[in-house]
Amino acid sequence: MPDLLTADELQAALGPAHRLREELARVLIDQPLVVERVVVALLARGHVLLEGLPGLGKTELCKGLAKLLALPFKRLQFTPDLLPGDITGTYVLEGGAERAMVFRPGPLFASVVLADEINRSSPKTQSALLEAMAERCVTVLGTTHELPQPFFVLATQNPIELEGTYPLPEAQLDRFLFKIDVPPVGAETLTKLLTTRLRGEAPKLSPVLDAAGLARLFAAVDRVYLPEPVAHFIGRLVAATDPRNPAAPEPISRYVKYGASPRAAIAIASAARAMALLAGKPNVGFDEVAHVAPAALHHRLVLNHEARLEQVTGASLSAQLLKLIPEVARA
Amino acid sequence: MWTARSLQLRLNTELALGVLPVPAWVAAAAFVSARFVSPALAWAASSMAVAGGLAWVVVHVRRHGYSEDQAAVVLDRAAKAGGLLLTVRERPSREWETALWEKVRDVRPPPLRIGRPAAMTAGALVFALIAAWVPMPEKPATSVDLAARSQVASAVGKAQTLASEMPLPEAISAELARLGEELRANSFDATDWEATDNVDDAIEDEARARGAALEKAAQAAERLAKTLGEGVEDEAVEREKEELEEALAELGEEARKKGGSESSTDSREAGGDADQSKAAEDRGGTNQAPSVKQGRGPRTRAEAQAMRDALDRRREELANRFADKGQGRGQAAGQRPGTGRGRGDNKGRPGFGPSHGPAEDTPLRFGDETKFQKDRLAFAPLPEGRGGDDSGTLWGMNRRAPTRGPGSPAAAPTGLASGLDQTPGANEGTVPPRHRELVRRYFDRPAATAPKQR
Numbered sequence: 001m002p003d004l005l006t007a008d009e010l011q012a013a014l015g016p017a018h019r020l021r022e023e024l025a026r027v028l029i030d031q032p033l034v035v036e037r038v039v040v041a042l043l044a045r046g047h048v049l050l051e052g053l054p055g056l057g058k059t060e061l062c063k064g065l066a067k068l069l070a071l072p073f074k075r076l077q078f079t080p081d082l083l084p085g086d087i088t089g090t091y092v093l094e095g096g097a098e099r100a101m102v103f104r105p106g107p108l109f110a111s112v113v114l115a116d117e118i119n120r121s122s123p124k125t126q127s128a129l130l131e132a133m134a135e136r137c138v139t140v141l142g143t144t145h146e147l148p149q150p151f152f153v154l155a156t157q158n159p160i161e162l163e164g165t166y167p168l169p170e171a172q173l174d175r176f177l178f179k180i181d182v183p184p185v186g187a188e189t190l191t192k193l194l195t196t197r198l199r200g201e202a203p204k205l206s207p208v209l210d211a212a213g214l215a216r217l218f219a220a221v222d223r224v225y226l227p228e229p230v231a232h233f234i235g236r237l238v239a240a241t242d243p244r245n246p247a248a249p250e251p252i253s254r255y256v257k258y259g260a261s262p263r264a265a266i267a268i269a270s271a272a273r274a275m276a277l278l279a280g281k282p283n284v285g286f287d288e289v290a291h292v293a294p295a296a297l298h299h300r301l302v303l304n305h306e307a308r309l310e311q312v313t314g315a316s317l318s319a320q321l322l323k324l325i326p327e328v329a330r331a
Numbered sequence: 332m333w334t335a336r337s338l339q340l341r342l343n344t345e346l347a348l349g350v351l352p353v354p355a356w357v358a359a360a361a362f363v364s365a366r367f368v369s370p371a372l373a374w375a376a377s378s379m380a381v382a383g384g385l386a387w388v389v390v391h392v393r394r395h396g397y398s399e400d401q402a403a404v405v406l407d408r409a410a411k412a413g414g415l416l417l418t419v420r421e422r423p424s425r426e427w428e429t430a431l432w433e434k435v436r437d438v439r440p441p442p443l444r445i446g447r448p449a450a451m452t453a454g455a456l457v458f459a460l461i462a463a464w465v466p467m468p469e470k471p472a473t474s475v476d477l478a479a480r481s482q483v484a485s486a487v488g489k490a491q492t493l494a495s496e497m498p499l500p501e502a503i504s505a506e507l508a509r510l511g512e513e514l515r516a517n518s519f520d521a522t523d524w525e526a527t528d529n530v531d532d533a534i535e536d537e538a539r540a541r542g543a544a545l546e547k548a549a550q551a552a553e554r555l556a557k558t559l560g561e562g563v564e565d566e567a568v569e570r571e572k573e574e575l576e577e578a579l580a581e582l583g584e585e586a587r588k589k590g591g592s593e594s595s596t597d598s599r600e601a602g603g604d605a606d607q608s609k610a611a612e613d614r615g616g617t618n619q620a621p622s623v624k625q626g627r628g629p630r631t632r633a634e635a636q637a638m639r640d641a642l643d644r645r646r647e648e649l650a651n652r653f654a655d656k657g658q659g660r661g662q663a664a665g666q667r668p669g670t671g672r673g674r675g676d677n678k679g680r681p682g683f684g685p686s687h688g689p690a691e692d693t694p695l696r697f698g699d700e701t702k703f704q705k706d707r708l709a710f711a712p713l714p715e716g717r718g719g720d721d722s723g724t725l726w727g728m729n730r731r732a733p734t735r736g737p738g739s740p741a742a743a744p745t746g747l748a749s750g751l752d753q754t755p756g757a758n759e760g761t762v763p764p765r766h767r768e769l770v771r772r773y774f775d776r777p778a779a780t781a782p783k784q785r
Binding site: 003004006007225227228229230279281282283284285286287288327328 | 427
């Protein structure tokens with residue numbers, strides 16, 4: 001196990017991370033929580049699903065992040081007629097005399113991929129992202145092609161206009177580190193938007209991090225220490241989401257059909273490390289876990305009909321879970 | 332400065348003190364409850380309860396207490412270290428330990444909340460102390476205890492009666508003392524009942540023997556008096572005197588054997604001076620017999636008569652006293668719990684043989700005489716004022732013969748009714764008010780008269 005981060009190392013890592021956050025906050029005005037979670041997800045090398053009403057800046061945020069990172073960026077507009085080959089790439093016959101099947105990589109082969117309106121394409125096409133998001137590679141006609149590193153998928157979806165859309169399968173939802181709800185903005189934010197931007201265009205952004213810088217940040221995040229009691233707390237949190245668990249609280253056993261998977265625990269731990277780094281700490285604490293757990297858990301809980309009837313959401317259940325599960329487990 | 336270990340001890344101590352009132356009150360309740368059974372048992376029960384309670388507290392703290400890791404988390408939270416204390420415990424880092432201890436140094440844990448449990452525990456202690464100080468009420472005497480006491484008292488009374496005549500044998504005194512101790516210790520059991528019967532029998536045997544010896548001496552004195560009065564030759568007188576002295580010596584010998592005195596006062600008291608006996612009679616003393624100078628005996632007929640009278644008086648007195656005591660014993664024996672007189676274990680003490688059968692002066696009945704005793708079944712009318720009189724009333728009630736209804740033949744009154752006055756209303760005053768109307772309706776009116784409507 002590597003040594004703890006020193007104060008200098010922390011300070012060296014904090015600079016670029018804070019700059020990234022500040023620049024991103026210029027893109028999405030008055031949404032510090034959303035920006036922070038996107039940065040945390042980036043540092044944790046996780047994918048993000050942004051959900052919000054149209055026109056809240058979800059796509060601009062993803063585009064702005066891509067500009068700030070100076071990384072190859074591709075945008076995928078998910079339409080109902082999109083095919084998996086359109087995403088992953090396909091083999092085409094090329095050549096003159098000696099024709100051969102040549103693999104033409106699809107838009108997925110970028111470091112930052114914006115999957116816009118991801119719920120508009122068919123599940124067949126959506127499933128093309130499963131392998132890419134989990135393993136950062138794609139397999140086409142039996143040949144596995146590695147995706148560039150780092151690789152991020154920033155997806156957006158609209159909670160309204162459900163006609164002609166396909167809800168994401170649980171397997172795909174489980175691959176997103178965070179599902180961030182972008183809330184509507186108020187009058188003051190709109191005033192600021194109108195006075196600082198022309199026709200709502202995003203400000204010009206300059207890259208603040210390149211691939212090397214990002215790699216250093218990733219290394220720093222990996223060296224953030226996770227103490228055993230905190231890891232135990234994360235484990236108890238995720239285990240408590242299983243309704244079949246005798247230790248599961250009453251709201252979980254009542255409203256949840258399927259709980260979170262071990263991927264959720266890994267996601268929480270990674271996000272907590274990134275959060276601790278942003279806070280300038282060499283270790284993860286209970287506060288970091290409490291901060292990132294709701295965003296990491298709520299989209300992974302499969303709710304039953306009773307929850308839908310009583311309008312209980314995953315977010316409310318995640319918040320209740322944090323109150324019901326103690327940090328220290330005592331008999 | 333706090334460490335995880337020291338905080339763990341503090342938290343578990345607080346937990347233990349919080350549950351301490353439970354075993355404290357259990358021990359106090361056990362102590363107070365056991366006092367009603369036995370004082371010795373109270374201390375043993377409370378000691379066991381205290382030991383068990385402390386063991387329970389230890390088990391409770393082990394199950395519900397804080398581990399060192401848990402205490403570290405609490406300390407980390409209290410110091411607002413953000414998990415740094417947990418990290419340094421697992422991955423020591425000199426650089427971060429300095430920052431950590433600065434935070435931990437300023438930790439001020441909340442005060443121990445032991446006021447209420449300490450007060451409750453003290454309350455249990457005070458309760459037990461008060462219970463120990465308050466004396467237990469005396470156990471009420473049961474009917475068996477009372478019966479045992481009266482039985483032993485009866486035997487003691489008889490022994491005192493016998494002791495007024497002769498020194499009480501040591502065995503009897505010792506046995507009575509032992510029975511008294513058993514009563515005081517509240518451990519009077521069936522064997523003690525048997526022993527009481529046996530000592531009672533032994534006292535009566537002694538009294539009978541004493542009575543027989545007194546009778547023999549009295550008869551010897553009477554014979555001497557008769558001999559002296561007849562003016563027979565000295566040889567006969569001497570012979571009678573010797574017999575009298577032998578009888579008196581038996582009295583003295585017997586007393587010495589039983590009571591252990593060398594020269595028995597009885598031999599001196601049995602015979603003696605006629606003046607002394609006369610003076611004793613004047614005073615009304617029963618045991619003040621004329622004294623006898625050893626070897627000389629009464630010289631005149633009057634002296635011999637006086638000696639005989641004294642001996643007779645003592646014998647009768649002894650017999651009368653034992654007759655009274657025997658009546659009292661019969662009443663106490665009715666309350667005894669079922670052992671009765673018998674040949675049970677008398678604890679092997681010598682001198683107390685098996686209990687005796689019926690008294691010797693009661694004639695035995697054999698054969699048909701036991702089945703039918705005419706004198707017992709002879710008719711005797713009830714005495715005046717005890718239920719019967721000449722008019723045939725019984726306990727003030729008159730016999731009532733039922734009168735005939737219309738068309739029914741006249742029936743002669745039978746049984747009790749045949750002896751009663753048949754005149755209507757003659758016996759009304761003796762009938763309770765609630766029955767008078769009934770009686771009047773059915774028995775007083777002529778057949779043609781309809782009963783009154785209520």
